Amino acid sequence: MINYDQFFVNAVDKVKEEGRYRQFTDLARQAGAFPAAVNHSDQAQKEVVIWCSNDYLGMGQHEDVIAAARTAMQTMGMGAGGTRNIAGNNHAVVELERELASLHGKEKALAFVCGYVANEATLSTLSLIIPDCVVFSDQLNHASMIQGIRAGKAERYIFKHNNVEHLESLLKSVDIDRPKMIAFESVYSMDGDIAPIKEICDLADKYNAITYIDEVHAVGMYGPHGAGICEQQGLMDRVTIIQGTLAKAYGGMGGYIAANAQLIDAIRSYAPGFIFTTALPPSVAAGALASVQHLRASDVERKGQQERVSRLKSMLRQCQIPFLDNNTHIVPVMVRDPNLCRQASEILMEEFNIFVQHINFPTVPKGTERLRITPTPLHTDEMMEKLVDALIEVFDRLQINKQSLQSSESA
Numbered sequence: 001m002i003n004y005d006q007f008f009v010n011a012v013d014k015v016k017e018e019g020r021y022r023q024f025t026d027l028a029r030q031a032g033a034f035p036a037a038v039n040h041s042d043q044a045q046k047e048v049v050i051w052c053s054n055d056y057l058g059m060g061q062h063e064d065v066i067a068a069a070r071t072a073m074q075t076m077g078m079g080a081g082g083t084r085n086i087a088g089n090n091h092a093v094v095e096l097e098r099e100l101a102s103l104h105g106k107e108k109a110l111a112f113v114c115g116y117v118a119n120e121a122t123l124s125t126l127s128l129i130i131p132d133c134v135v136f137s138d139q140l141n142h143a144s145m146i147q148g149i150r151a152g153k154a155e156r157y158i159f160k161h162n163n164v165e166h167l168e169s170l171l172k173s174v175d176i177d178r179p180k181m182i183a184f185e186s187v188y189s190m191d192g193d194i195a196p197i198k199e200i201c202d203l204a205d206k207y208n209a210i211t212y213i214d215e216v217h218a219v220g221m222y223g224p225h226g227a228g229i230c231e232q233q234g235l236m237d238r239v240t241i242i243q244g245t246l247a248k249a250y251g252g253m254g255g256y257i258a259a260n261a262q263l264i265d266a267i268r269s270y271a272p273g274f275i276f277t278t279a280l281p282p283s284v285a286a287g288a289l290a291s292v293q294h295l296r297a298s299d300v301e302r303k304g305q306q307e308r309v310s311r312l313k314s315m316l317r318q319c320q321i322p323f324l325d326n327n328t329h330i331v332p333v334m335v336r337d338p339n340l341c342r343q344a345s346e347i348l349m350e351e352f353n354i355f356v357q358h359i360n361f362p363t364v365p366k367g368t369e370r371l372r373i374t375p376t377p378l379h380t381d382e383m384m385e386k387l388v389d390a391l392i393e394v395f396d397r398l399q400i401n402k403q404s405l406q407s408s409e410s411a
């Protein structure tokens with residue numbers, strides 16, 4: 001007899017030993033009361049305030065978004081009815097892709113079931129169909145990009161995070177006539193730092209490379225129309241492929257790429273992660289479209305978020321709660337110990353009805369454990385004061401080191 005269950009238990013034990021076993025909180029978010037949720041993990045089902053959501057602007061509950069999704073559901077039903085090869089395009093997805101292409105100033109866009117699949121499918125397929133391609137990948141790229149690059153089996157080099165000198169030295173080492181692709185992100189999700197996009201594009205021009213940028217943590221939030229950091233910095237036409245998600249600031253589900261027509265046609269024709277999976281449901285595509293359109297026209301949410309973020313940062317500074325300072329909406333409060341970080345998160349939830357997930361290894365390097373806080377335009381002054389008071393109490397009680405961060409640590 002083979003005891004299969006023992007394999008599973010052993011595997012999980014290993015995770016537990018490494019201190020990275022995860023317990024998920026059972027939450028019901030409350031549309032109309034964002035950022036509140038009911039905590040079903042707790043018998044008492046208490047109402048909690050969420051401070052770590054990637055629904056960065058609260059668009060998941062925006063009335064135009066819900067209305068568009070509801071109408072599509074009522075008129076077209078729930079599912080897409082199949083893969084696009086089998087069932088054709090559902091009209092909602094066609095409209096969504098048209099909008100996304102125009103948002104990013106590209107000829108075409110292609111929607112995927114999620115951002116993860118968009119990265120995995122596109123990067124692996126590009127590596128396979130560009131003959132003799134060499135891939136240059138930022139050290140801190142998201143797991144979905146790494147998976148895609150690995151699956152593509154092209155020769156690859158990892159460059160030091162945001163380090164253009166290192167990238168250039170690697171580019172230089174490869175024959176100028178070989179096809180090359182540089183893959184990186186605009187906003188990195190854990191430190192909230194921003195890539196030197198212009199410098200990377202300059203290197204791409206110099207060394208005959210194409211560029212692939214993941215703008216997942218920027219779309220909806222940066223640039224006059226919410227197209228991301230490339231739009232904000234006037235660089236949309238310099239980047240070959242822009243990838244984004246509809247699941248974070250747009251508040252829904254789905255991922256996409258935007259690029260020129262030939263490239264999109266090739267991915268559409270070759271990428272298994274596009275071909276062999278059922279298309280986005282019409283309701284999800286229609287809701288996402290409404291969200292993208294809303295944030296193209298309105299900057300009330302963006303402005304509101306920026307104001308809340310800078311206010312929270314100044315409150316934290318005042319009471320000397322250490323956080324990584326950056327130019328984005330991500331506020332990493334540094335605890336720098338895995339157990340204290342987990343305990344901090346537990347106390348915040350149990351005693352203060354505040355939900356901030358602790359972020360430990362392997363999501364971040366050991367010794368940089370943190371509470372990743374993401375203020376939204378819908379967090380009130382009162383919520384902010386409660387959060388900061390709770391953090392002061394927790395830092396005191398757990399005797400977390402409040403020593404200000406060395407610049408090397410925040411680099």
Ligand SMILES: *Cc1c(COP(=O)(O)O)cnc(C)c1O
Nearest residue numbers: 114115116142189216245247255
């Ligand atoms: C969340 C995330 C993704 C995946 O997007 P989903 O739509 O959630 O699948 C891709 N890249 C980065 C950097 C992310 O943080």
